[in-house]
Every structure is written in structure tokens, then in C-alpha cells.
Amino acid sequence: MRSEPTIKELITSITSFLEDLNFEDFPNTKNHIDTLKNINQINESKINEIIEFINDDLISHLTGHNRFYAFVARNSLQIIKREINLINSYEEREVIRLEKLLNKKGNIKDLNKVLCKRISDKELDRDNNELKDHLVRTTMAKLSIDQPNYSGYLKGIKDGYSQD
């Protein structure tokens, strides 16, 4: 299931950061803000253009806190790009696993709610192998979008954790 904050919230936070910049110093900023505001039209190539702008215009010229924010903005854009590319196939497989594990049909949000309740109520045993495999796969998928350079994720790959 998708992590939070949502893509929309991440885009809003990047937009606010760009809006706070001095447009005279970075005249292209306005175009990129327009692209971000047109959220339904966002795609990989548009994100790449903004990342390029951040690398070439912002990171090399900004200093202090704004430079740090530019790095954060680039990182958030990379998360968005990975989520756009990967999330649908991950969620499809997650739903298939959940329906089997819970013996129940439903959408991803409702199924996760049921899963949480069954774990909490111990209707599903913590030693259940199917449950454990599901949690490992779902978490590895999540990390591949959110933080693919994180040490814990890289160790998971190295140690052969199950992946979708």
C-alpha cells in the first residue's frame, strides 16, 4: 500500500519550496511550478525535467538552507517517479496475497485494515508463514519506492528476502 505523505502532498511541498525562491535569480522556476500544479498530467519525463533544473540551476547556485531544501526536493521527486512507475503492479500483487491470506475480497485499503485487526486480535498468528512472507514482500516493495538506498533494505536484498 502507498506510503504517506501522498504524491500529492509531496508535490505541494515541492511547489511551496519553489514558490519561495527568488524568480529573478531562477527565471525557469515559474514553468516548473506550473507543471507541478497540473498534477494530473505529471509523468516521468516532466519529473526528469524538474530534477534536471534542480541539479543544474538550484543545487549549484543556492547556499545554506535553500540548498538543503533543493536536495530534499530532488529526493522527493525521485520517490514520486518510482511510485508512479512501480505502485500499480505492486498493489495488484499485494491485493492477491491479501485476499488469499484473509480469505476475503476487497480493496487494498479495506484489506489492510482487516489484516491489522486480525494481527492485533491474534486471529492471525505471528508465526504464520504466509503472513510473514506477505509482510516481507510488501515492506521490500515499499522500500524500493521510498528509500532504495537505505542500509536495512540493501541488507534485505543481500540476505535474499522475498521480493515481488
Place this chain on the structure above:
Amino acid sequence: MENLQKILSEIITDFIPDCISIKDISRLSGGSSNESWKIILNTKKNKKKIVFRRTPGGNLKDEESSNFVDIIDEAKVMNIANDYNVPVPKIIEVINDKNIGKGFFMEFIEGETLGNRIVNSDKFKMIRPKLAKKCGEIIANIHKIPISKFDNIKISEAEDELLKYEEVYKAHNQDIPVFEYTISWLKDNIPKKITKKLIHGDFRNGNLIISNDNLIPGVLDWELFHIGDPYEDLSWICVNSWRFNKIELPVGGFGEREDMYMSYEKVLGKKLDKERLKFWEVLGTLKWGIMCLNMIEIYRSGFDKSIDRASIGRRSSETEIDLIRKLIMS
């Protein structure tokens, strides 16, 4: 900032009589709730550095503020820690001023506090293997401070901590199965009550001053100190989030567990319980994951609309893989 400099220059001679003027003040970075400022003074003899730490004015506190002790108590615990051989910057003066708020002045200790540099820089290559042992000694000395030294300090043990963070997680209203699994495991493994100690509450890489001359000359950020289970301090520094990508070195990304445990056991003369250490490391990992979720709530509330406040929410999943490793794949 100019205003702060002006006010400080008016009061500083009250307790540093040879101060002629303030040469410069700059905000020190750090994720804590209280502000720290580095002040460079011109004195009659030479230049001198000190630190001013204060509670940000009024509404600047974030939603976690209920966890923090009063800054006057922070100064008090640092003074007492100093008496018990815990390395801390010495307190110079505690103030409660109507213009600049409550806070204290303390000694400036030279060294590195950025976790990333501490685990990566060649500069610290020779001392890194010695730091875990030092941490064990320091934590043991903190735990030797008699709790009778304090009145009205919050008591929070395993169950209290777990319930508090479970509540924050539920308030966020996002169903995260790995967190649910972890909470269930923690509830079944709550340690039996043991003698409560005064604990630092945020003892980790990032809150320690590291120096080639004397390893750890200062422990900072005492604002979360409380009475609780001493194992909390020993485990928090091992949470993977504080290893700065050096996963293979569990103590702060710079050292081995056994080095820390052995030196702690040596000072206090008792053997540590590994299961209890695991419990607190799992709880610590969960806590950081939930704190990341809470950042999303702070962003949504409009209190802080900065881009980094929003993006840190996506770091919550880091703790999920760490919990999987501790509970499912171990």
C-alpha cells in the same frame, strides 16, 4: 538575531565579567526542540566560545513538546551528571529573562556531533573502535545518579512508552501491518519491572560530541531525560536509524554491541539481559517510525509546511524493514 545579540550582550557581563563584547552568534544545527546558539565573546584576554540554549518562544514548540522537560530541569540534570563523572558541557548560568525566555549558558566543547561524519570521516578512523566501550561507561555512570536527586520528573517505563506511541500511531489513522505486528510482539514481551533509573532518554549518535583527544567529551540534548528502564538508553543508540547507513556496526554505526555491554556491566557489576535489550531496540525502532508518521501530521496541520517536514514521513518505512529484520528474519 541582531536583537538577540543585543540583549545577550547586555546580560552576559553579569556572569562573565571579563567579557567586552559579543563578536558573533550563530545557530547550531540539531533536531532538538530547544534552540542552541554558539556565541563568540571578546574578553579582556582572548576570544572565548560559549553556548546559549533556550526554549523557543511561545508557539514555536511542536506537538511533541509534552515529552520534553522544562529547560531549567535540563540544566539541573546536566549539573548533577557532571558531579557523577558523566561528560557534559559545564553550565555557566541559568536565566529566565522576559526578553529572551528561559534557558542557560554552557561551556562550548570542541568536537564533532554530526553522525554522518562520525561514522564516515577518516579523521575518526582510529578512535571509532573505542567509542562503544566509552558509551557503555558513560551510560553506566548516568544510571548511577540517584533518582532521589529529582522531584516531579516524569516516570515512563516500557508499557507507558509503548502505549504512548501506540496512541500516536492510532491518531495518524493509517493501517500499517508491520507496526501492528510489532505492537503485538511488544505487548507479549513487556519486561518485568526492574529498578528504575534516571535515563538520558535520547542517548544516540548525533547527541554525542566526538573528539580525537578524549573520545566523548560531552553528552548533549538532555531534554528527554526521565525515570525509566535503564535498558532504554543502551538500546536506543543501537536502533538502525542512528547508525547512519553503517548497519554492520550496531552501536551508533561506529562500534560493537559487546564492547558497550561489557563496559556497562563492568561499571555496574551486573549482567545484561539480551532479551530485554532486544525489546527496547524493537520499541526504539517502532518509536522512530511513529515519530516520522507524526511529522506528516505536523506538516498537515500547517504548523510547519517545510519540504523536509513532509518528506521525512517517507522515512517511516525504513523502520519497517528494520522491524522485519529483528522480528521475522532473525
